[in-house]
Amino acid sequence: MLVITVMNNPGTGAFPLRIEGLGAAADGVAHHDGHVLFIPGTLPGEEVLARFSGTRPELIEITAPSSDRVAPPCTLFGECGGCAIQQMSLPALLDWKTTRVAEALTAAGFEDLPVPQRYQTPSYTRRRMDLAIQRVPGGVILGLHRRNGDPVDMTECHVLHPTLFALLKPLREVLSSLGALTGRGGLVLNLLDSGPDLTLSTPAELTTADRTKLAAFGRQHGLPRISWQNPKDRSIETVSQTRAVKEAFGGVEITPPPAAFLQATEDAENAIVQAVVDGLPPLNKKDITVELFAGCGTLTFPMSEKGRVIAYEGDLAAATCLKAAAGGRRVDGFHRDLMRQPLLPQDLKSTRAVVLDPPYAGAGAQTMPLAKSGVKDIVYVSCNPAALEKDGRALKEAGYSVLNWTIVDQFLWSTEVETVLVFSRDPKRIKRENSRRNHNVPSHLDS
Numbered sequence: 001m002l003v004i005t006v007m008n009n010p011g012t013g014a015f016p017l018r019i020e021g022l023g024a025a026a027d028g029v030a031h032h033d034g035h036v037l038f039i040p041g042t043l044p045g046e047e048v049l050a051r052f053s054g055t056r057p058e059l060i061e062i063t064a065p066s067s068d069r070v071a072p073p074c075t076l077f078g079e080c081g082g083c084a085i086q087q088m089s090l091p092a093l094l095d096w097k098t099t100r101v102a103e104a105l106t107a108a109g110f111e112d113l114p115v116p117q118r119y120q121t122p123s124y125t126r127r128r129m130d131l132a133i134q135r136v137p138g139g140v141i142l143g144l145h146r147r148n149g150d151p152v153d154m155t156e157c158h159v160l161h162p163t164l165f166a167l168l169k170p171l172r173e174v175l176s177s178l179g180a181l182t183g184r185g186g187l188v189l190n191l192l193d194s195g196p197d198l199t200l201s202t203p204a205e206l207t208t209a210d211r212t213k214l215a216a217f218g219r220q221h222g223l224p225r226i227s228w229q230n231p232k233d234r235s236i237e238t239v240s241q242t243r244a245v246k247e248a249f250g251g252v253e254i255t256p257p258p259a260a261f262l263q264a265t266e267d268a269e270n271a272i273v274q275a276v277v278d279g280l281p282p283l284n285k286k287d288i289t290v291e292l293f294a295g296c297g298t299l300t301f302p303m304s305e306k307g308r309v310i311a312y313e314g315d316l317a318a319a320t321c322l323k324a325a326a327g328g329r330r331v332d333g334f335h336r337d338l339m340r341q342p343l344l345p346q347d348l349k350s351t352r353a354v355v356l357d358p359p360y361a362g363a364g365a366q367t368m369p370l371a372k373s374g375v376k377d378i379v380y381v382s383c384n385p386a387a388l389e390k391d392g393r394a395l396k397e398a399g400y401s402v403l404n405w406t407i408v409d410q411f412l413w414s415t416e417v418e419t420v421l422v423f424s425r426d427p428k429r430i431k432r433e434n435s436r437r438n439h440n441v442p443s444h445l446d447s
């Protein structure tokens, strides 16, 4: 156990610190008596007074604030665990996220990185949120968890789309009336082209009266679909449907399954899709791009405008949705668990390019076979710099360079960051990209 004796000010126990940077959880990092301390609420460059509460350091006062410091916009900030760092200006936050990704790439062995493209989503645009429900005397709490604890009632939110936020109040009423909500539950909100799509989970089974109430709620608020996850076997069923459920990817309409993965905001999805499509090498219509971790086809259908796409996805409902929309297009969809059954180098023999958008932990067992495959061009969509560092190292060792990278900050005020990276080991393409960079020509003019 860490025991630290504080000598600086025996009266108050206070000691001065200079914040040197931010840790991965967005807490200020400082050194004191040979120890690394994490001080929540502080920013790089700030001078602060801190003291220990037990072995944990706590902030007493900011004596010299950073010029990046702003007033947190949300009154729930600090209580609600949804936002980690609202006291930093959004441009400074984008810089910090960019640095985190650059550091991961450098640690993976990439040098002389090009300057990234960057995109930051506006506030009030989040179209997907996974909320917690907590039964309390007289009602329910509906919101996100505290950093390490119970849910906080979401009475204010500066990221959530107003259409979804407007549903929270009436939702609290209907949820409070459900017999199945005996304790804690969950609610996934997805805002689709067809309207809000809700997926509820409850600790007990819905009663007939619960179903009637949810159906009435769906009709009253014009919700295309409300689904429910049975706590017994985790199967999902539709409890209310008033019309078709639709979302379009690259102009192709799909019907997402309940609680489907969606990029967090629509405009960030557009930025990611654009960066992926621009990052593909020049393709003939017959060239094959293999897509790994394809979801319901967010990238698949826009990419199919450039060439043929063979898409793999491990979630059965998402793969089924993608396959259902693939008919008559240059798309083949497959359901496959890529961690248990990764595509092997020989499976990728006639592949022109690979696009992958793995989950938070990274591409796992798929990374080495991909790195060894000899595929010249890879577009990697990362949502976690630590996983990117690990997977990127394998690509670096296999001879890939980073042609370009695009930071997409779609989780405002959080520590999350998406990056689209274009890797290549095609000497001609690398040479072309370098010369274009030297002449400041945008890369999308390539295709």
Ligand SMILES: C[S@@+](CC[C@H](N)C(=O)[O-])C[C@H]1O[C@@H](n2cnc3c(N)ncnc32)[C@H](O)[C@@H]1O
Pocket (backbone or CB within 6 Å): 261, 262, 263, 293, 294, 295, 296, 297, 298, 299, 312, 313, 314, 315, 318, 336, 337, 338, 339, 340, 357, 358, 359, 360, 383
């Ligand atoms: C970050 S999402 C990307 C989805 C899609 N590219 C998009 O933009 O909507 C990661 C996807 O990987 C899928 N996935 C997770 N583990 C997997 C596995 N072992 N095998 C295949 N797919 C998996 C998830 O179901 C999810 O659809």
